[in-house]
Amino acid sequence: MLLELKHVSRRFGNITALNGISFTVGEGEIFGFLGPSGSGKTTTINIVTGQLKPSSGVSYVLGRDSQSIDQQIYEQIGIVSDRSGVYERLNVYDNLVVFAEILKVPKDRIDYYLAKVGLADRKKQPAGKLSKGQKQRLILARAILHKPKLLFLDEPTSGLDPTTVREIHELFLELKAQGTSIFLTTHNMEEATKLCDRLALLDRGTIIEQGSPREICLRHNTEKRFRLMTTAGDELEFGSTADEYDRLCRLLMRHEVETIHSCEPTLEDVFVKVTGNSLTR
Ligand SMILES: Nc1ncnc2c1ncn2[C@@H]1O[C@H](COP(=O)(O)OP(=O)(O)OP(=O)(O)O)[C@@H](O)[C@H]1O
Ligand SMILES: [Mg+2]
Numbered sequence: 648m649l650l651e652l653k654h655v656s657r658r659f660g661n662i663t664a665l666n667g668i669s670f671t672v673g674e675g676e677i678f679g680f681l682g683p684s685g686s687g688k689t690t691t692i693n694i695v696t697g698q699l700k701p702s703s704g705v706s707y708v709l710g711r712d713s714q715s716i717d718q719q720i721y722e723q724i725g726i727v728s729d730r731s732g733v734y735e736r737l738n739v740y741d742n743l744v745v746f747a748e749i750l751k752v753p754k755d756r757i758d759y760y761l762a763k764v765g766l767a768d769r770k771k772q773p774a775g776k777l778s779k780g781q782k783q784r785l786i787l788a789r790a791i792l793h794k795p796k797l798l799f800l801d802e803p804t805s806g807l808d809p810t811t812v813r814e815i816h817e818l819f820l821e822l823k824a825q826g827t828s829i830f831l832t833t834h835n836m837e838e839a840t841k842l843c844d845r846l847a848l849l850d851r852g853t854i855i856e857q858g859s860p861r862e863i864c865l866r867h868n869t870e871k872r873f874r875l876m877t878t879a880g881d882e883l884e885f886g887s888t889a890d891e892y893d894r895l896c897r898l899l900m901r902h903e904v905e906t907i908h909s910c911e912p913t914l915e916d917v918f919v920k921v922t923g924n925s926l927t928r
Contacts, residue, residue, distance in 0.1 A: 648671045648672065648673055648707070648710075649672050649673065649674060649676075649708070649709055649796065649797045649828050650670075650671060650672035650678075650695060650706070650707070650708055650709075650797065650828075650830060651670075651671045651672075651706065651707045652668055652669055652670055652671075652691075652694075652695065652704065652705075652706040652707075653669050653704055653705050653706070654667045654668075654669055654703065654704040654705075655667070655668050655669070655691070655694060655701045655703075655704035655705070655706055656668075656701060656702050656703045656704055656852075657687070657690055657694060657699070657701050657702050657852075658702045663852050664687045664690045664852055665687045665690055665691060665694070665701070665852045666851075666852040666853045667703075667704065667853070668687075668691065668704075668847075668849070668852070668853070668854050669704075669854070670847050670854065670857060672797075672828060672830055673828070674826075674828060675823065675826060675828055676828050676829075676844045676845060677819065677823055677828070677829040677831060677842050677843050677844050678828070678829070678830050678831065678843065678844065678845055678846065678847075679831050679832075679833060679839040679842070679843035679845070679846030679847070679860075680830065680831065680832045680833075680846065680847055680849060681832070681833060681834070681836075681839055681846055681847070681848050681849065681914070681918070682832075682848060682849030682850055683834070683850070683922075684834075685851075686849045686850055686851055686852065687849055687851075687852045688801065688802075688832040688849060689728070689729060689801055689832070691849075692726070692728060692799050692801055692830070692832065694706055694713060695708055695713050695799075695830075696708065696713065696716070696724065696726055696799060697713045697714060697715075697716040700714065708720060708724065708797065709723055709724070709796065709797065722750060722751075722793060723795055723796045723797065724795050724796065724797045724798070724799065725790035725791055725792075725793070725795035725797075725798040725799065726790060726798075726799045726801075727783075727786050727787055727790045727798075727799065727800045727801060727803050728799070728801045729801050729802065731786045731789075731790075732786075733774040733775070733777075733782055733785055733786065733789075734774060735773065735774055735775030736773060736774075736775060737773070737774055738770065738771050738772055738773055738774065739761065739766055739769050739770050739771070739772055739774055739777070739785055740757060740761070740770040740771065742774050742785060742789065743757045743760070743761070743785075743788060743789055743792060744757065746789050746792055746793075747792060750792060750793040752792050752793050756792060757792070760788040760791060760792055761788060763788070763818060764784040764785070764787055764788045764814075764815075764818065765784060765811075765814060766781060766784055766785060766788065769781060779806060779807075780806075780807045780808060780811050783803065783804075783806075783807060784811070784815070787803060787815065787818070791822060791827070794825070794827070795827060796826070796827065796828065797827070797828050797829075797830065798822065798827055798828070798829045798830070799830045800819075800829060800830065800831045800832070801832050802832055802833055802834065803815065803831070803833075804816075804833070804835065804838060805833075805834065805835075812838070816838070816841065816842060819831075819842060820842070829842075831843065836913060836914045836915045836918075839860060839914060840860045840913070840914055843859075843860060844859060845857070845858060845859050846858070846859075846860060846863070846914075848863070848914075848917070848918055848921070848922075850918075850921070850922045855921050855922065856917065856921065860914055863914065863917055864911050864912055864913065864914060864916075864917060865911060867911075867912050867916070867917045867920060867921075868911040868912060870886065870887075871886070871887040871909070871910075871911075872884060872885065872886050872887070872909070872910040873885045873895065873907060873908065873909055873910065874907070874908050874910055875895075875898070875904055875905075875906060875907040875908070876904075876905045876906045876907075877898065877903050877904060877905060878902070878903050878904070878905050879903070880905075884910075
């Protein structure tokens with residue numbers, strides 16, 4: 648296991664930010680951590696990366712207790728957090744040179760990753776003059792420069808335009824194919840469904856669901872329903888009683904069905920149902 652948490656809790660005064668959470672992330676996985684604002688996602692990343700102490704419970708990263716991570720472990724992980732900044736006065740290229748030196752990475756890799764995140768033509772621009780999305784891509788390039796085994800991404804695409812988001816998703820899948828595992832927090836349900844092998848839904852510091860996106864959605868597909876449009880343009884909905892199946896079959900056999908969809912819940916439907924909260928802000 649690359650990441651393992653056992654009954655991790657964290658209190659801040661009388662606020663319980665995390666309430667006994669447990670999960671594992673295995674080799675080659677993209678693991679999604681979903682939950683509304685304030686549910687404890689960043690706190691979890693801070694604990695597992697050794698930046699914050701848990702009140703109780705233990706977490707291991709790459710086999711090492713998170714509370715005793717050393718340089719050797721840090722060289723194998725990458726972090727994009729909401730606190731990640733850039734050296735505003737250094738240009739884009741030099742921002743990466745600083746990290747290449749710390750992480751003992753050959754400098755020729757800088758150009759490769761700048762091209763990957765679409766910043767090749769911004770090399771000489773001061774990082775402080777980049778747009779929000781460009782800055783985020785620079786932070787991402789920096790986090791992957793040393794080809795980490797495990798990458799922590801805290802809402803990496805929040806506030807970016809759809810084209811940039813799509814490019815960044817492709818980059819994540821490419822990294823995964825090359826053997827990097829990813830721990831990803833997001834509010835974006837489409838992102839989670841598309842990228843994550845497994846995920847956990849967090850609500851007020853408690854994990855309320857875990858599994859693959861499909862498993863989670865199907866587990867909540869209690870009332871199987873189908874929506875269809877007939878060739879005559881009528882929109883009909885069917886449940887799964889014997890009588891309704893009969894009517895549905897008759898329409899199909901008479902070739903009177905133009906479109907048909909099953910109505911299993913989306914991840915967002917599941918979350919709203921289980922918590923009464925919407926994931927999107
Ligand atoms: N240093 C701190 N001191 C006091 N309370 C804190 C501290 N850090 C986090 N909290 C509280 O812990 C809870 C969880 O916060 P956290 O930042 O982990 O949420 P999050 O899921 O990352 O939210 P968001 O989606 O808004 O980033 C919140 O109630 C927050 O106010
Ligand atoms: Mg957060």
